[in-house]
Amino acid sequence: MHRLRLNRDLVAGLMFVAFGAAGLFIANDYPRGTALRMGPGYMPVLLCWGLVMLGGIIAIKGMVTAGVSLAAWHLRPLVLVLIAVVAFALLIEPGGLAIATVAIVLIGAAGGLEFRLGEALALALGLAAGAVGLFVYGLKLSMPVWPLS
């Protein structure tokens, strides 16, 4: 028997099984009801079992065929871009749009392959001014602009 290698289908299948199993675990105490009177747990449980089964088939397909090997993950853009978005989420309410914009643009830009600090700083300040002008004064979206406002 050949050595079991992690390939794309196997991982995808396991991912679907994990989603389904987690769903079943959480939905365990939702009342199921009957087909005539469906409870809040009826559809979720049905769908989760479907996911477990489909995921199982995909995983088995991955095990019995050679499959496509997993593509490499580029961690730098992934981590920095996601941190940038989270920073925006954390800063928008206490810090306001201007500060949150500088944070998301600077951290996000650092995730790129061709990062230039000076250029990114200028971009961040320019976009902060533009965002406040466009969204708050132009489109009149309601959001804080400065800290504690």
Added chain:
Amino acid sequence: MDLFNNIIFGFGVALSPQNLLFCFFGALIGTLIGVLPGIGPLATLAMLLPATFYLPPIPALIMLAGIYYGAQYGGSTTAILVNVPGESASVVTCLDGHQMARKGRAGAALAIAALGSLFAGTVSTLIIAVASPPLSEFAIKFLAPEYFSLMVLGLVGSMVLARGSLINAVAMVFLGLLLGLVGTDVNSGRERFTFDIPVLSDGIGFVPVAMGLFGVAEILINLERRDQRYVGSVIGSLMPTRDEFRQATPAVLRGTALGSLLGILPGGGALLASFAAYAFEKKIAADPSRFGQGAIEGVAAPEAANNAGAQTSFIPLLTLGIPSNPVMALMIGAMMIQGIAPGPQVMTQQPDLFWGIIASMWIGNLMLVIINLPLVGIWVTLLKVPYRMLFPSILLLCAVGSYSLNSSATEVGIMALFGLLGYLFYKLDCEPAPLILGFILGPLMEENLRRALIVSHGDPLVFVSRPISLTLLIMAVLLLLLVVLPAVRRTRAEAFTEA
């Protein structure tokens, strides 16, 4: 004649100064985001959704519609000049369009793309006007079982039309349906999968999910490659030669027909239409080897098809109230913000809205030709902005869009989570489109299933004993069987690997 009167009536609505202005805004914004790679109509619509709250319904919807079909025009400019799709539906236009540009025929390629799109837009506007009234009259008879079966057909459609493995697409639909059920159950008031997070009690917002899966994930994927754009500045004469016209005309006709058809299909829309049209042209060409070397048919057909598909995908939305793709789901969101319940009753209850939007599409197409052809120089300048400056701006727009809809920072966090998931799905070759359709239809399906079973006293045969419902289900089964057939399977794989 009714049709004639309706169209005149629609033009009366669309030609009011305010509606014309917003039609122009829509077309202009659509072109802008179409030209800029990395930002599509979905993220733009999501961002502008909160702003439309302050507009009356008709100009709001006219503008949003304009953004979608406007992006189809703008996308071709980038594809032809830079060899990068400005918008995902113009991926195939790169192949021959950019080769034409290298041979100094960029101007002709741009002109054919724009004129082909105008023709396709005109025909598909007419199709919408002709097909919608009978369809919505028919759909008004639909009850819960029919709606449920229709949604099954829609989901099967999105699986069949997804790229990659069919079973992955099925699993993605299930996952989407499950994600759609997050939130308070309408019948029992019980919270499901909310983890005690307050915003989740109304369900996961569509905007952060869509922006995460499409906007953020796309940035993550793009950042793996170096930015290798070369912006050609020589456009040359915009006038195609007589030969080019002769070759392009039948291709435009075929592209329009195919695009109009595929736009109506659930899961269809501009993207699928352009891929299919390119594959079809190559298949029937006398000399397929010309494709990829600058064949004008390879520009004309997909560009006509993507515009036709973008417009006819409004048919299921306007007549059935069911979105056929993620962009249409956002249009439903926009209608709901305006207090309009999408469905077959819109046409009779709000004829000014219905016919006004249709007429505005034709006007918008006319504006787009002007925005795109004589003004192409402006868009070329824009293209010289490097991606390292573009992507942080797009990221900001996505974050602001997610935040502003409900003024909720949590939703920005949800967008980050779905950005990560979108990247994971990409790496595992699972296309997100079926997931998003399942996500939108999840709560609707549960509700209609529940209602159908209550009416039938728990008898599941209700779905096959009603003729319309049965027909829809048979169509779904046939569609599924079709893909499993080896011959069709091969063509499907081919169609998607062309690009």
